[in-house]
Amino acid sequence: MELKRIIDRVYWLLDRRRTLVTLSAYGGDSVYGEKIFNLDGKIYREWVPYRSKFAAAFYKGLNGVDIKDGYKVLYLGASSGTTVSHVSDIIGVNGQVYAVEIAEEMAVNLILLAERRKNIFPIVGDARKPENYPSIPKCDFLYQDVAQRDQTDIFIKNADLFLKSGKIGAFAVKTRSINVSLDPREVIRNEVKKLRSKFDVIREINIYPYQKDHSLLILRKK
Ligand SMILES: C[S@@+](CC[C@H](N)C(=O)[O-])C[C@H]1O[C@@H](n2cnc3c(N)ncnc32)[C@H](O)[C@@H]1O
Known part of the structure; x- marks a missing residue:
């Protein structure tokens, strides 16, 4: 999986499809059921577009x-x-x-x-x-x-x-x-x-x- 930066701490996670993620500032807890990814020792949280207008x-x-x-x-x-x-x-x-x-x-x-x-x-x-x-x-x-x-x-x-x-x-x-x-x-x-x-x-x-x-x-x- 590859990360493409959009702005500071916001990335596209590129796999078979693209997934918007933020680099977590506070560890690996899922806040609203979003997926958590652990890549190279860093934790990323899926930012779900159906749950967030900003996403x-x-x-x-x-x-x-x-x-x-x-x-x-x-x-x-x-x-x-x-x-x-x-x-x-x-x-x-x-x-x-x-x-x-x-x-x-x-x-x-x-x-x-x-x-x-x-x-x-x-x-x-x-x-x-x-x-x-x-x-x-x-x-x-x-x-x-x-x-x-x-x-x-x-x-x-x-x-x-x-x-x-x-x-x-x-x-x-x-x-x-x-x-x-x-x-x-x-x-x-x-x-x-x-x-x-x-x-x-x-x-x-x-x-x-x-x-x-x-x-x-x-x-x-x-
Ligand atoms: C669509 S929801 C917000 C969803 C949230 N922004 C998110 O993406 O996670 C709208 C929220 O605005 C709040 N709200 C409505 N009128 C408000 C007001 N005058 N002052 C503060 N909050 C208000 C509602 O109670 C509701 O929780």
């Missing part, structure tokens, strides 16, 4: 993005920590991921995960009210996956407060959460219009068939 974007052609070792990340809509665990691998033990989740039942697993992965800082709270977060620093990367009607406003508000200028935000837009009756391409166009004054749009990646009705927008804060 799906790599399968749909994303071949680089500015997130790396030591980065501080603000993650909105952390759920039980599936994608957060891979972000935790990418930024490594010197990075920090502040993971916001509103649903207490989801946050329980996130808190347990953070006990094993010391670079995860769970925040049980509402991403609509970033002014209420405990004190967090300005971040190098913002990731959002909240599937709410006002998701674009949530993204802009958090980026205003916590994303450094010139840094990247990755935003999973669920078109059906915004408007079920409008053509999804029209929904994306409308949301992008709202974002243009504050962000450069780097890419829009439709992540079908891994996730229905979703695009991942890659934005750079002006």
Whole structure:
């Protein structure tokens, strides 16, 4: 088996098919049932595109993005920590991921995960009210996956407060959460219009068939 690097600590594992993996920063535990590979004494975790929109974007052609070792990340809509665990691998033990989740039942697993992965800082709270977060620093990367009607406003508000200028935000837009009756391409166009004054749009990646009705927008804060 051969590894092909995409970004720091994210690789294609090339065998008969290609499998996306992250180099584990915290040993060989499987977080959500993903496969673990031990290669040349290093541990890699499968990053499953049906479970993570960020992973799906790599399968749909994303071949680089500015997130790396030591980065501080603000993650909105952390759920039980599936994608957060891979972000935790990418930024490594010197990075920090502040993971916001509103649903207490989801946050329980996130808190347990953070006990094993010391670079995860769970925040049980509402991403609509970033002014209420405990004190967090300005971040190098913002990731959002909240599937709410006002998701674009949530993204802009958090980026205003916590994303450094010139840094990247990755935003999973669920078109059906915004408007079920409008053509999804029209929904994306409308949301992008709202974002243009504050962000450069780097890419829009439709992540079908891994996730229905979703695009991942890659934005750079002006
Ligand atoms: C699609 S799931 C996220 C999946 C997760 N990002 C992953 O890939 O592992 C959306 C999550 O956003 C959370 N959420 C919704 N509205 C929120 C809000 N206003 N603040 C924080 N979390 C929110 C939901 O409770 C849910 O757990």
